[in-house]
Amino acid sequence: MKKLINNVENVLDEALAGICAAHPQHVKKLENVNVLVRTDGPVKGKVALVSGGGSGHEPLDGGYVGKGMLDAAVAGAIFTSPTPDQIYEAIKAADSGNGVLIIILNYTGDIMNFEMAKDMVEMEGIKVDTVIVNDDVAVENSTYTAGRRGIAGTIFINKIAGAAAESRRSLEEVKAVTQKAIDNVRSMGMALSSCIVPASGKPIFEIGEDEMEIGMGVHGEPGIRREKIKSADEIVNELMSKILDDMKLASGDEVAVLVNGLSSTPLIELYIINNRVSQILKEKGVKTHKTFVGEYMTSLEMAGFSISLLKLDAELKELFDAPADSPALKVL
């Protein structure tokens, strides 16, 4: 196991300390709990946004805490749902009396624990609602999920919800537009290699030196098919075809694009992938409003990528373009 760590027990504590040391203008850590909150929070008069999940997907979610983005991110152990008491602390710290929207990625353990924390804070009179991100079109139901998995499309959801909350919309309004964004976002990924959870020290799965897995989950959950690696264009064609079949985009529609690296895939390859994504959209007459290429939701050291498309209408576009200032996403 070739990792730049000190010991497997301290990985998360040290990483969170490193995030806070790097971005003190954006985030601070709550004492005794793995929750990152806005340094300038809780922000008065604003619906608070809380997200989170298992760690190992950095910069998700601490990297998306900041102005126009999240108010708090709960960091579970690596690839493990945060516990209800951690989530409880995050909600309490983020709330400024205007209600809290929780953005949950669709994993069964996450939903259970976030819902439990919601019940706990509601008993204290905090107004809370939830949305569930389920953007991955690869498979219905999976190792840790009923329905579709939540993956990198959640970055776009954080952005939309963040802008809506920052503009002082009500909890009901923030939830409604966030749900619209969720209904409009689709993703799909693939992997070339596994990753190693530090505590186990072993790859989650084995894959041949010339193989890839189409539709792989971000924790190594099985995809659609294991096969010999194909060309970048052939792979993108398949992922885009699955995504577009599900979105039913028409000529003239407008989308935001995310080509997300899982970690070990170099940026030069992600740009080759984006080249084909952009060609396909152009061929369909779909306008690309903005594109992000890079590592926005990783899977430890996994090689591979995902594509996410968010269909924009006038309201979503305005929120998408609103300023944001978080460690991992800045919109000027």
Added chain:
Amino acid sequence: MKKLINNVENVLDEALAGICAAHPQHVKKLENVNVLVRTDGPVKGKVALVSGGGSGHEPLDGGYVGKGMLDAAVAGAIFTSPTPDQIYEAIKAADSGNGVLIIILNYTGDIMNFEMAKDMVEMEGIKVDTVIVNDDVAVENSTYTAGRRGIAGTIFINKIAGAAAESRRSLEEVKAVTQKAIDNVRSMGMALSSCIVPASGKPIFEIGEDEMEIGMGVHGEPGIRREKIKSADEIVNELMSKILDDMKLASGDEVAVLVNGLSSTPLIELYIINNRVSQILKEKGVKTHKTFVGEYMTSLEMAGFSISLLKLDAELKELFDAPADSPALKVL
């Protein structure tokens, strides 16, 4: 060779097309030459900044073209200096009549070709000057370098020069402050794995499953020592000790920090590294003004990282904090 490409001949063309498709608001490509220039350029009344080098280090340099950053980036073949005629086209396209500063990373081939292009444009009456970035304290002289290599510290140099040029300083002034920044920046890196140049299809070097190389160059040039992998803190201690020996920082001094991933090292590990970097600076009484953690200058799929420190005075700090808007670096 497990790469997400179409074929080895088209890697660079397709990647550049993918960059332009992703960031049309920032960069466009010149016809028939691998040069990315500002979409809104050439910018009137401003010294133009040109940098570049071999590809395979994305987002360097195309990702740093934009407002408050570079005006043009020349992309050589992978790990290969751009040719003088490419650089010539970049300078010609960037120049708006106020002179051009070329930022060269210290590799012998790059210096030769950039100097040759400088001679060519000077014959046409364009005022050009150069600076050479040589921030890597690991080794004196190396496979492709006389003196010290230029590595990720060049991101900070782009930022300082970019802000100086944007504020409409003269060529002499931009060069002077850029040279001051170069004198104030130091870096050092290490690698856990090699990378594979697509055209060769083979790793540049072999390294054991439990080994690391301290002081490795970004093209796989030998470092100081090959040995069994140590803990993250021990590795950071050594790199920081070499950097700080060379910088002679005093308590009360202020620095900008870059913890740069070479590609396959996950962000969670880079944050663990930053945690130790930040502790060391605190112990020395050195104030950290701003920190960047992520992939700012990669080496294809190499695993490993580098640390860069830029010592700031009042002038450099102001330039460092000035707004910038490029695909890979945004300062609000």
